[in-house]
Amino acid sequence: MDETIWPAVHEARRWLDLSNGTMPLELTCRILKVTEEAGEAAAAWIGLLGQNPRKGVTHTRDQVAAELADVAFTALVALASLDLDPRQALTECAAKVRARLPSDGPPTPARLPWPPHAP
Incomplete structure (x- = not known):
């Protein structure tokens, strides 16, 4: 992994510790933050697929990727916050x-047309 990730995780943890403390409620909020970020990733995916007829297609694959990266980074910070x-x-x-x-290696995945909707 890119060596910029781990220092950033520890810097984010330190910043949160200094700003919000390290009591159980704060640590609980850091873990719940992972769920919040996952919800944003899900919303972006729904927006990419255009599953809300009122809104249509509202997101790109890059936006979904950015939201998923937020989930991963937030989880890493939560792990560090638990002194792990x-x-x-x-x-x-x-x-x-x-x-x-x-x-014997991965199976051949089924491929669906991509993108699911024309731009």
Whole structure:
């Protein structure tokens, strides 16, 4: 991973600690923030697909990607806020996922037309 990520995670955690404290309620809010960011990613995806007939297509793939990155970064900050090593937690998670994958390689995914709607 890009080595700018880990210092940014720790700087964000330090800033939040100094600004908001580290009591259980604050840590709870940091964990709940992951859910808030996930909701924004979901809204962007719905907007990309144009699933709200009143609004139509309102987002791009890049906007969805940015929202998903917010989810990931927010989760890393929450991990650091629990006095855990986010890099180690992410590495262990990746190893767990890889262990579940079939050894003969990934299946061929079904492909749908993209983008789902004409611009």
